[in-house]
Amino acid sequence: MKKIFAFVLSFLLLFYFLIGCSARGKDEIKTRKNFVVGLDVNVMPMGFLNEKGDLDGVDIELARAVFLNNPYFQSHYIGIIFQPINWDAKEMELNSGNIDCIWNGMSYTNERDEQMKLSRSYIKNSQILVVSRDSNIKELKEAKGKTICTQKGSTGFDAIKNSNIFSEKEIENVVQLENMVDCLNEVLVGHSFGAVLDEVVFKYFVNKKGLEGKFKVLKEPLSKEDYVIAFRKDDVKLKEEVEKGLLNLIKTKKAEEISKKWFGENIIDLKEVEGKQKNSVKQNDFGFSFELFKGLLVSLKLFFLCILLSIPLGLLICFLRVKEIKILNILIDSYTLLMRGTPLLLQILLNYAAYFVEIFRGGYKSIDRGQFDAIKVLDIPKNRAIFRIILPQMFNVCLPSLCNETITLVKDTALIFSIGVVELLTVSKNMVNNMVSIKPYLWAALLYLLVCFLIYCLFKFFEKKLKY
DSSP, X not given: OHHHHHHHHHHHHHHHHHHHHHXXXXXXXXXXXXXXXXXXXXXXXXXXXXXXXXXXXXXXXXXXXXXXXXXXXXXXXXXXXXXXXXXGGHHHHHHTTSOSEEEEEEEOOHHHHHHSEXXXXXXXXEEXXXXXXXXXXXXXXXXXXXXXXXXXXXXXHHHHHTTSSSOHHHHHXXXXXXXXXXXXXXXXXXXXXXXXXXXXXXXXXXXXXXXXXXXXXXSSOSEEEEEEEEEOTTOHHHHHHHHHHHHHHHHTTHHHHHHHHHHSSOOEEEEXXXXXXXXXXXOOTTOOOTHHHHHHHHHHHHHHHHHHHHHHHHHHHHHHHTTOOHHHHHHHXXXXXXXXXXXXXXXXXXXXXXXXXXXXXXXXXXXXXXXHHHHHHTTOOHHHHIIIIIHHHHXXXXXXXXXXXXXXXXXXXXXXXXXXXXXXXXXXXXXXXXXXXXXXXXXHHHHHHHHHHHHHHHHHHHHHHHXX
């Protein structure tokens, strides 16, 4: 028995030791994560699915080479993952933490610089107009009135708008397709006169697909651009390490090797963005910008949407709650518990309805029961009794609490930034990063205070009206 006991004890100790080592190993892994690169898988040659169904492209090779040759990534990340994203929602994907950077032939714009931390330019690019080889057009101005296509969500559309060649009506009729390959096919089949696309992309098609004999490029570009890599605003260290890795690839000629493979020439170099504004948001010495009003407008839209949904919903549920129907009461109590007991960001629209239910219920309970008996005795119609007798008294009791919750809602609209919506607080945060000053925060606080003061005055007005 002693031998059996010793054997079992030894086995248990060994088992717990192995489990402990495994747990420690897992804990160490949990402190690190994968480096996630976001991309649109339809952007040839920057990042796309090849004939075998594997991810391939210039940016794919550059990102892998940077990851493998920079010790920083080896010590901070487990591996590198390429995550396909919806290009129209790229800022939301980045700011929500689903990806660590956007590395996909993305062009620099002032708007993107406000929303994200952008690297130095690693490829110089132009937006060009490509037409059929048989076309007689020689200058950009000759394209006026013609059907043009470009990729949806790309800077090609911005180049068309800013070219001063096309009228507003013509710009509205620009065909926007999912990717640049579709744009070139539109020109080949004659559905579009020309396609506006990245010069870098067209160089790839000429080098790899032998399309030089099917298209011609107008010498005058619509705009000049810089390809950059995007990071979250606070990921300064990550941006610096990626740039350090790119510089190393350029010095060791690895970048040149990748470039010649895809374009037939070396076009990769790390330089500052041409014409980049230090502060892309227009402001004065006081740190104020009209961009704050745009953010305020978004905040107010969210506020009014929540109010218009939550107050009627709160009233409806309140009247259902006071019916004292057991099953209904259990469901409503579960709803209010769930809404008040979970984070606001998860259910911002329904959350306030749950609070308003309890506020209205308190107001309803404050009405003397004799009034309900009098309504029955006098045979007053139910709708008339609710709107002329019950609701005025309820609101008279509830107004202070309603005012507090409404003012809180104004401030809680700032939570929506977590899913990529650019409201007042997000705009001020971007301005603070650009200006290296807290003045925009002070202006944002004043705007919030102004809105809350107006709401306070409105509720005071209603309070006086209901005191009869």
